[in-house]
Amino acid sequence: xxxxxxxxxxxxxxxxxxxxxxxxxxxxxxxxxxxxxxxxxxxxxxxxxxxxxxxxxxxxxxxxxxxxxxxxxxxxxxxxxxxxxxxxxxxxxxxxxxxxxxxxxxxxxxxxxxxxxxxxxxxxxxxxxxxxxxxxxxxxxxxxxxxxxxxxxxxxxxxxxxxxxxxxxxxxxxxxxxxxxxxxxxxxxxxxxxxxxxxxxxxxxxxxxxxxxxxxxxxxxxxxxxxxxxxxxxxxxxxxxxxxxxxxxxxxxxxxxxxxxxxxxxxxxxxxxxxxxxxxxxxxxxxxxxxxxxxxxxxxxxxxxxxxxxxxxxxxxxxxxxxxxxxxxxxxxxxxxxxxxxxxxxxxxxxxxx
Numbered sequence: 551x552x553x554x555x556x557x558x559x560x561x562x563x564x565x566x567x568x569x570x571x572x573x574x575x576x577x578x579x580x581x582x583x584x585x586x587x588x589x590x591x592x593x594x595x596x597x598x599x600x601x602x603x604x605x606x607x608x609x610x611x612x613x614x615x616x617x618x619x620x621x622x623x624x625x626x627x628x629x630x631x632x633x634x635x636x637x638x639x640x641x642x643x644x645x646x647x648x649x650x651x652x653x654x655x656x657x658x659x660x661x662x663x664x665x666x667x668x669x670x671x672x673x674x675x676x677x678x679x680x681x682x683x684x685x686x687x688x689x690x691x692x693x694x695x696x697x698x699x700x701x702x703x704x705x706x707x708x709x710x711x712x713x714x715x716x717x718x719x720x721x722x723x724x725x726x727x728x729x730x731x732x733x734x735x736x737x738x739x740x741x742x743x744x745x746x747x748x749x750x751x752x753x754x755x756x757x758x759x760x761x762x763x764x765x766x767x768x769x770x771x772x773x774x775x776x777x778x779x780x781x782x783x784x785x786x787x788x789x790x791x792x793x794x795x796x797x798x799x800x801x802x803x804x805x806x807x808x809x810x811x812x813x814x815x816x817x818x819x820x821x822x823x824x825x826x827x828x829x830x831x832x833x834x835x836x837x838x839x840x841x842x843x844x845x846x847x848x849x850x851x852x853x854x855x856x857x858x859x860x861x862x863x864x865x866x867x868x869x870x871x872x873x874x875x876x877x878x879x880x881x882x883x884x885x886x887x888x889x890x891x892x893x894x895x896x897x898x899x900x901x902x903x904x
Contacts, residue, residue: 558582558674582664582674590660590812595625597811600852601859608863635800640703643797647701652798652805654694659812662687666819667741669829669843680741681733684820685726688775691809692718695777695784698806699794710793713870714784717774720877721781724771727885731764731892732757732824741823748827760892765825767881767888772817773858774873776810780865783873818854819847826850 558578565574599614599622606613614621639648662684664674677683692714699711733739735757736747747753754761774781785793795806822828827850829843868876 557585557672560671586660586663586674590663590808593815594808594811595629597815597855598625598628598807600855601811604856604859605863608860629804632800632804637800637802638797640797642703644701644703647697648797649802651694651698651701652802654697655691655809656694656805658687658690658694659809659816662816663812663819665741666823666847667745667828668847669841672844673742676740676742678738678740681729681739681744681824684816685722685729688725688813688816689718689722691813695794698798702794702797704797707794707796710784710796714777714794716870717777717781717783717873720874721771721774721881724767724877724881724885725775727882727889728764728768728771729820729824731760731885731889734889734892734896735761741828744824745828745830748830752825752827752830752832754825757892758895760888760895761825763884763888764892765821767885768821768825769817769854769857771877771881772821773861774877776813776817776858778810778814778858779862780867781873782867783870814855814858815851818851818858821854822847822850 561581562574562578565577568574569577602624603613605611614624617624617627639645665677665680665683667673667676695714695718696711699707699709699714702708732744732753735753736744738744738747744753748756750756754765757764777784785795795803798806827846829847831842831846
């Protein structure tokens with residue numbers, strides 16, 4: 551069931567009158583890819599600036615204030631600097647894997663963006679296994695980190711890559727189970743259907759206490775999966791230099807750097823879609839004014855992004871044993887019990903009706 555209007559199909563239908571169907575399909579996919587690349591780049595630059603502003607606010611500093619009005623062009627200047635920097639590497643690095651690794655990270659992030667319903671009309675691909683696709687594609691990014699750390703032939707990069715493997719495999723369980731807890735309510739993995747169910751009320755309200763617990767676990771595990779403080783064992787600047795990307799410079803470093811912020815946006819966007827109704831307004835006026843959907847989606851997502859930044863500038867870094875203990879001794883058992891409770895609630899038909 552395809553509830554949401556697919557932007558790719560919309561562009562393709564518009565082009566069919568001008569060219570053959572096969573050519574129209576290819577041009578439509580290229581056009582959508584370019585649109586999402588622009589969104590990707592702009593979102594990445596804005597989130598880097600937001601991170602610096604939030605950090606300055608928490609540390610009672612001014613933050614970026616020199617390049618452009620109010621420092622708004624600072625990240626643009628940094629991007630130009632990274633593009634112009636020389637691409638260096640180690641002599642003993644595995645050249646093919648070393649050069650391939652950043653693209654695993656950046657492409658997996660870009661593919662994940664394609665399934666989000668930014669509005670009812672703006673969604674690139676509305677597939678019936680949307681949640682499963684997001685969990686699966688997020689696992690691909692860690693391959694890039696592992697390849698980058700191993701192929702660099704640097705002990706600090708290798709340690710960072712190994713930590714990434716352990717951390718991602720561990721916390722993906724909690725991310726998946728917390729999302730599965732909400733799928734139990736909707737009975738669907740398709741994101742547009744999950745949003746449609748929430749016209750009766752956001753799932754975090756429909757799902758009683760288990761939904762709130764699932765959200766809290768998801769945000770903790772999601773922050774860990776993006777390798778951000780206090781779960782930044784993968785980079786751990788005070789211990790590993792720069793971690794898995796120690797030997798990267800220029801645009802290749804920028805790919806890793808940008809992907810971290812886009813992954814943070816993706817984690818927040820998934821939570822917005824599954825728990826807070828995606829583009830749906832709490833006042834019920836989104837349907838009559840369609841462009842408001844994008845405002846509500848981005849607004850909710852940025853609030854959750856701010857929450858993740860708040861984590862970073864509040865809590866100290868965990869040790870490796872503390873990080874794994876948190877997942878395997880606490881979050882995973884809580885998730886399993888929470889999933890069973892949610893299944894019982896749905897079985898007894900106790901979900902709130904608005």
